[in-house]
Amino acid sequence: MFEWFSSLSPILQALIATLFTWLLTAAGSALVFFFKRINRNLLNGMLGFAAGVMIAASFWSLLAPAIEMTPEVSSLPVWFPAVIGFLAGGFFLWLADRLIPHLHLGFPDDEAEGIPTNWKRSVLLVLAITLHNIPEGLAVGVAFGALATNLSSVTLLGAIGLAIGIGIQNFPEGAAVSIPLRREGLSRRKSFLYGQLSGIVEPIAGVIGAVAVVLMRPILPYALSFAAGAMIYVVVEELIPEAQLDRKTDVATIGAMIGFAVMMTLDVALG
Numbered sequence: 001m002f003e004w005f006s007s008l009s010p011i012l013q014a015l016i017a018t019l020f021t022w023l024l025t026a027a028g029s030a031l032v033f034f035f036k037r038i039n040r041n042l043l044n045g046m047l048g049f050a051a052g053v054m055i056a057a058s059f060w061s062l063l064a065p066a067i068e069m070t071p072e073v074s075s076l077p078v079w080f081p082a083v084i085g086f087l088a089g090g091f092f093l094w095l096a097d098r099l100i101p102h103l104h105l106g107f108p109d110d111e112a113e114g115i116p117t118n119w120k121r122s123v124l125l126v127l128a129i130t131l132h133n134i135p136e137g138l139a140v141g142v143a144f145g146a147l148a149t150n151l152s153s154v155t156l157l158g159a160i161g162l163a164i165g166i167g168i169q170n171f172p173e174g175a176a177v178s179i180p181l182r183r184e185g186l187s188r189r190k191s192f193l194y195g196q197l198s199g200i201v202e203p204i205a206g207v208i209g210a211v212a213v214v215l216m217r218p219i220l221p222y223a224l225s226f227a228a229g230a231m232i233y234v235v236v237e238e239l240i241p242e243a244q245l246d247r248k249t250d251v252a253t254i255g256a257m258i259g260f261a262v263m264m265t266l267d268v269a270l271g
């Protein structure tokens with residue numbers, strides 16, 4: 001199985017990997033067929049876990065390789081592509097946050113962000129999750145696309161580890177979307193449909209990221225850092241505030257610690 005996968009082109013590998021992460025989002029969303037409500041502490045722990053995974057992935061899987069490979073693709077100072085890409089990724093998410101209508105879990109309707117719209121609350125909730133699935137898909141796609149460069153700092157196992165980590169945190173994330181939608185009054189079928197749709201952007205962003213770095217090798221450290229910056233923006237702007245809405249903030253903190261440890265283990269063990 002591994003030999004078959006390793007023989008594929010990096011772009012096809014990126015597509016398969018991001019379809020896997022989407023599938024786990026759908027699997028998490030399917031929990032809505034068994035539960036109508038989700039315990040607030042459990043939700044906070046899920047959000048904290050997702051934040052921990054994304055923080056760890058941003059450094060171990062994206063920024064560190066970007067810095068390490070810079071001398072091989074550019075004569076610029078090793079820190080330059082990482083800093084520029086990181087800030088550009090954050091700016092991209094900031095801009096998307098201002099333009100795309102969305103509503104974070106646990107917030108009232110009048111605190112919806114983005115361009116004013118009359119869209120339903122359920123749609124706005126899904127768009128909020130969809131926003132931070134974009135950098136996740138992009139990160140996986142860029143990691144696999146980087147394999148085409150044959151740089152020493154890039155490995156197939158490392159890219160697979162990143163995909164597994166993102167997929168693991170997508171499972172509770174899918175449940176964190178679909179079950180609250182069920183509580184909002186949607187049917188189980190619609191809640192599942194909307195929940196898994198929040199992850200559909202990952203294969204799209206993944207293929208775009210892979211194609212970009214395959215065609216333009218010098219942008220690779222920028223692309224990796226861009227994905228890292230976008231992910232950190234999501235963590236600080238969305239995941240941590242949502243996880244801290246309840247007074248029992250220690251649950252979210254423990255979730256973040258566990259998520260970070262899981263992703264760090266995957267990346268170090270496989271990378």
